[in-house]
Amino acid sequence: MSASDPARAWPDAALTRVPYWLYQDEANYRTELRRIFEGPTWSFVCLEADLQHRGDFRTTFVGEMPVLVVRGEDGVIHAFENRCAHRGALISLDDQGTAKHFQCVYHAWTYDLQGNLTGIAFEKGSHGRGGMPPSFSKAAHGPRKLETAVLHGLVFASLCPDAPSIEAYLGEEIVGRVARVLRRPIRVLGRFVQALPNNWKLYVENVKDTYHASLLHAFFGTFRITRLTQGGGILVSPDGGHHASYTTDRADDRSSTAYREQGIRSERQDYRLADPSLLDSVDEFGDGIQLQILTVFPGFVLQQIQNCLAVRQVLPKGLDAMELHWTYFGFADDTAEMRTRRLRQLNLVGPAGYVSMEDGCVGGFVSRGAAAAGDEVSVVNMGGDGTESAETRATEASVRGFWKAYRRYMGH
Amino acid sequence: MAPADPSRIAKLNADYARAIDDDRLEDWPTFFAASCLYTITSADNYRQGLPAGLMYADSQGMLQDRVAALRKANIYERQTYRHLVGLPAILGEKDSGTIAETPFLVVRIMRDGHMDLFATGRYLDTLVEETGSLKFRERLVVCDSSRIDTLLAIPL
Numbered sequence: 389m390s391a392s393d394p395a396r397a398w399p400d401a402a403l404t405r406v407p408y409w410l411y412q413d414e415a416n417y418r419t420e421l422r423r424i425f426e427g428p429t430w431s432f433v434c435l436e437a438d439l440q441h442r443g444d445f446r447t448t449f450v451g452e453m454p455v456l457v458v459r460g461e462d463g464v465i466h467a468f469e470n471r472c473a474h475r476g477a478l479i480s481l482d483d484q485g486t487a488k489h490f491q492c493v494y495h496a497w498t499y500d501l502q503g504n505l506t507g508i509a510f511e512k513g514s515h516g517r518g519g520m521p522p523s524f525s526k527a528a529h530g531p532r533k534l535e536t537a538v539l540h541g542l543v544f545a546s547l548c549p550d551a552p553s554i555e556a557y558l559g560e561e562i563v564g565r566v567a568r569v570l571r572r573p574i575r576v577l578g579r580f581v582q583a584l585p586n587n588w589k590l591y592v593e594n595v596k597d598t599y600h601a602s603l604l605h606a607f608f609g610t611f612r613i614t615r616l617t618q619g620g621g622i623l624v625s626p627d628g629g630h631h632a633s634y635t636t637d638r639a640d641d642r643s644s645t646a647y648r649e650q651g652i653r654s655e656r657q658d659y660r661l662a663d664p665s666l667l668d669s670v671d672e673f674g675d676g677i678q679l680q681i682l683t684v685f686p687g688f689v690l691q692q693i694q695n696c697l698a699v700r701q702v703l704p705k706g707l708d709a710m711e712l713h714w715t716y717f718g719f720a721d722d723t724a725e726m727r728t729r730r731l732r733q734l735n736l737v738g739p740a741g742y743v744s745m746e747d748g749c750v751g752g753f754v755s756r757g758a759a760a761a762g763d764e765v766s767v768v769n770m771g772g773d774g775t776e777s778a779e780t781r782a783t784e785a786s787v788r789g790f791w792k793a794y795r796r797y798m799g800h
Numbered sequence: 801m802a803p804a805d806p807s808r809i810a811k812l813n814a815d816y817a818r819a820i821d822d823d824r825l826e827d828w829p830t831f832f833a834a835s836c837l838y839t840i841t842s843a844d845n846y847r848q849g850l851p852a853g854l855m856y857a858d859s860q861g862m863l864q865d866r867v868a869a870l871r872k873a874n875i876y877e878r879q880t881y882r883h884l885v886g887l888p889a890i891l892g893e894k895d896s897g898t899i900a901e902t903p904f905l906v907v908r909i910m911r912d913g914h915m916d917l918f919a920t921g922r923y924l925d926t927l928v929e930e931t932g933s934l935k936f937r938e939r940l941v942v943c944d945s946s947r948i949d950t951l952l953a954i955p956l
Contacts, residue, residue, distance in 0.1 A: 483844075576850060577850055577851055577852040578841065578845045578850040578851065578852025578853070579842075579844070579845065579850070579946060580842065580845075580854060580946050580947075580948065581946050581947040581948070582947075582948050582950070582951070583947055583948065583949050583950065584950060585950060604875065606872070606873035606874070606875075607869065607873050607874070661861070661865050661868075662860075662861035662862075662864045662865050662868070663859045663860075663861025663862045663864075663865055665859070665862075666862065666865065711947075716852040727851070728858075730852075731851060731852060731853065731856050732856060732858070732862075734852050734853065734856060735855060735856055735857075735862075735866075738854050739854055739948035739950075739951050739952045740840065740854040740855050740948075740951065740952040740953070742869050742873065742874065745874060745876060745951040745952070745953055746874065746875045746876070746951075748950050748951040749875070749876055749877065749950055749951055750875075752950065
């Protein structure tokens with residue numbers, strides 16, 4: 389069935405009920421790739437720190453489109469489709485490297501660092517025979533180019549020349565929350581890929597869902613890293629697509645019994661760390677915010693959990709599969725002590741994270757639970773029906789915000 | 801320091817794998833020296849000298865905390881591993897202990913019976929004699945792939 393089938397319409401205009409077919413409809417997924425990932429949105433592609441010198445490149449994806457991101461001879465970061473203009477083969481087969489130019493392995497067509505087709509093997513044929521017609525214009529053929537934008541060390545790309553500037557796309561508040569974390573040169577500490585058995589949207593919703601964090605994750609709840617009884621709130625961008633949630637400590641939370649009174653599993657009274665150095669954190673940003681999770685529509689996450697910093701890239705890999713590309717980082721001027729602190733706290737995140745391992749499996753639980761429920765709906769009603777910023781995290785406003793932006797791009 | 805006997809390293813590896821595969825995770829920290837380092841990384845990160853691990857424990861207490869979290873805090877579907885551990889290659893002796901490298905392969909078995917080849921790689925170990933037994937001063941688990949399916953709960 390297609391998204392235009394009447395049985396596959398949204399129940400109504402509200403954002404509080406989300407039909408499950410959105411995660412299950414192949415035609416709808418293809419439309420998402422076109423209208424969202426290849427549309428007037430910005431996708432994170434790499435860190436500026438990954439491309440320090442001219443010719444440095446990384447390969448990645450925007451949606452399912454393979455993309456090369458390169459620092460050109462002009463010092464500017466360029467991005468273009470990793471697809472040879474000739475027969476469509478991948479231009480680069482490496483994850484990263486340094487190049488003077490790129491040459492497709494198939495028929496040795498050559499590209500400069502900006503993705504311009506500069507050379508065709510045997511363009512004039514051999515011994516006066518064969519070759520390309522004289523009328524063939526190299527300038528008129530090449531992989532699709534993407535717009536790029538650098539924001540506080542994050543590199544974003546967009547296939548749409550009409551996309552708003554990254555600053556206008558995110559809005560002042562979200563840009564401020566990016567700047568809050570990324571004030572110094574970054575040093576990458578490691579990269580991992582987590583393959584998740586679910587539609588990409590289930591992960592994005594999970595990241596935006598401040599309600600679940602201390603309920604699913606016993607580690608958060610027990611050690612008061614983030615609890616709904618602490619201070620904090622969420623900022624949702626006016627278009628709904630981007631968010632930042634944050635937690636501040638509250639003295640009165642230390643004695644709060646709200647979790648215990650509700651019999652919530654995630655507060656374990658008997659759970660104590662043998663080595664509490666894992667939680668030894670410092671207020672490195674000087675504002676008392678111990679946790680900030682920020683998303684950029686459609687698939688980027690910037691995470692600060694105490695001193696544990698990472699970016700996550702959400703890459704759809706078909707209707708029922710996605711990859712989460714984690715890049716762990718610190719800052720170039722970190723002391724040895726701070727570096728060890730970050731390495732310890734990284735136990736919280738990633739595929740084996742005390743917290744993140746659960747986010748890795750819960751999307752699959754929804755996929756399997758709702759396997760036969762395409763015409764049923766999920767309930768997204770905590771905190772009402774709006775998408776406004778709030779000074780509480782016991783709300784699903786940022787999840788509704790995601791659907792608000794989603795419906796606009798998709799025309800649902 | 802006297803070089804460790806390869807057969808003793810092989811026995812330590814066999815006991816280590818059986819403890820994990822038999823779900824005796826509480827025994828897992830006892831294979832490490834009092835002062836220890838256990839990390840899981842990928843060949844790519846290792847080659848590039850990137851220090852972050854999927855798990856990172858630089859004390860006995862942190863190993864115990866990993867087990868406690870799996871038992872008491874973390875949510876994941878019931879699963880077991882089957883380790884196949886190769887023969888150790890002894891790479892030398894250092895002041896810090898015997899350096900050995902051992903290949904491994906881990907099959908993960910989910911509660912519904914689904915089995916997959918979950919991880920392959922090598923253990924890069926520094927071994928020391930402590931209270932009459934051989935222990936891991938350092939066990940660096942270098943997975944051949946950087947890609948982990950869904951989650952990595954039980955240690956490798």
